Amino acid sequence: MHPRRHRIGVVGLGYVGLCTAVTFASRGFKTVGIDVERQKVASIKAGNVPIHEPKMDQLLRRGLHSGSLEVTDEFSQLSKADTVYITVGTPSKSDGSIDLTYVENAAGQIGENLRTRRGYCVIVVKSTVIPGTTSSRVKPLIEQASGRKVGRELGLCANPEFLREGTAIYDSFHPDKLVIGADDKNALKWMTHFYKRFYGSRTPPIIATTPETAEMIKYASNGFLATKISFINTVANIAQNIPGVDVEVIAQAIGLDRRIGPLFLKAGPGYGGSCFHKDLQGLIEFSRRLGYDPILIRTTEEVNEHQAEEVLKLVQILLGSLEAKRITLLGLSFKKDTDDVREAVSIRVAKHLRKRGARVVAYDPIAMPNARKALDDTVEFASDPRTALKGSDCCVVLTEWDEFRRLTARDYSRLMRVPNLVDARRLYRPADFRAIRFLAIGLGSNNGLLRTTQNFSS
Ligand code: NAD
DSSP, X not given: OOTTTOEEEEEOOSHHHHHHHXXXXXXXXXXXXXXXXXHHHHHHHTTOOSSOOTTHHHHHHHHHHHTSEEEESOGGGGGGOSEEEEOOOOOBOTTSOBOOHHHHHHHHHHHHHTTTOOXXXXXXXXXXXXXXXXXXXXXXXXXXXXXXXXXXXEEEEEOOOOOOTTSHHHHHHSOSOEEEEESSHHHHHHXXXXXXXXXXXXXXXXXXXXXXXXXXXXXHHHHHHHHHHHHHHHHHHHHTTSTTOBHHHHHHHHHTSTTTOSTTOOOOSOOOSSSHHHHHHHHHHHHHHTTOOOHHHHHHHHHHHHHHHHHHHHHHHHHSOOTTOEEEEEOOSSSTTOOOOTTOHHHHHHHHHHHTTOEEEEEOSSOHHHHHHHSOTTXXXXXXXXXXXXXXXXXXXXXXXXXHHTOOHHHHXXXXXXXXXXXXXXXXXXXXXXXXXXXXXXXXXXXXXXXHHHHHHO
């Protein structure tokens, strides 16, 4: 399998698809990326990455320039592909179940364009889909549209993606594992060979399993990570009420236990992003249809939904009534290094604050254009953090951007009308903020701040 002779098709150029395409192209594999959105295709073709993702633009331009990457809206380009990835979106329907329309359309379009193809080709479902989708939904559509049999002339497998937005390129080059769910040995052999060729001596462990198990691994993974976050947020909400207790120290201590591990134990305003909520809702609906009520997953979601209220509680402790108060939100993206505001807690917090009569001014280094679309124009946007803080009654830090770390207690007290700060991301060392009114998620106010604060607001 020589890179120059192995052709890859990637259908759907969102986060996952574009990242997959530029990564393969960067190692010389002839890659064609296809999307139905013409404008997006034109923009990517011109070398512009439609999302903010570190290192993505360099790889894109390099791929286009070297000719190893081609971007188009013409599915006919797939007729020469040896391996075709499906990376389209799988959004939630209103009942929480997943909408497979894009996956089904993509499967049909891929099938039609493989009709005339000679030789073996493997179709890989990388989108997150509920167990059974690859075998019972994608397979018949591909067979019908292509007039060819999966298992003989075509291969099919589920190969979920685990990248994280913000570190997507790094994650694509350094995955912890590769999960390949295939019913036929040829497809498994093909994909294993391909990945060994791509990753060489750095090939991670490969989990070879059934398509259904592969699909379920992705849901189990996101379900577990989200549960870990809701768990530590629950501990934080309890800790907040006990003078002398700090959730950060608790997380550090329990994280040293190898059975627990240190990651995803950062208390905060709740998880966001395009995947956790969507995937947990998808899992809940899927599980219910099977006759099992997944109480733990439901509760993880409930805790997360409630977490915005915990942030508001801290604001209210500092301010009392929010009516006509000017409140600054620092950070709008669901985490740093991305401009993604899908399911971001900032949107929920801004809406709650507005409902309670507050005036909201927000700043984010890159997510403001997306946030503008998600919020109505009653939220003001500032050009930099200092402008956002001017004349403010309270500031809430909602995203862990590095530039916010550089702000000091002096900056806050100099710029704000009243220096009230809620650190919902635990960016700051509480000891450095003794001079201003400071509350943080999961920090029992042992230094008398809470008492002082209550005196202020009463
Ligand atoms: P996205 O919404 O950013 O992009 C999907 C793209 O698919 C869009 O550009 C859309 O125009 C295109 N598309 C839709 N129908 C198409 C069709 N028939 N043919 C060609 N293109 C089509 O989605 P995403 O965030 O990249 O996620 C893709 C999948 O990967 C989802 O199932 C998601 O759950 C999963 N996933 C996402 C992430 C993440 O961090 N974003 C991580 C792991 C897994």
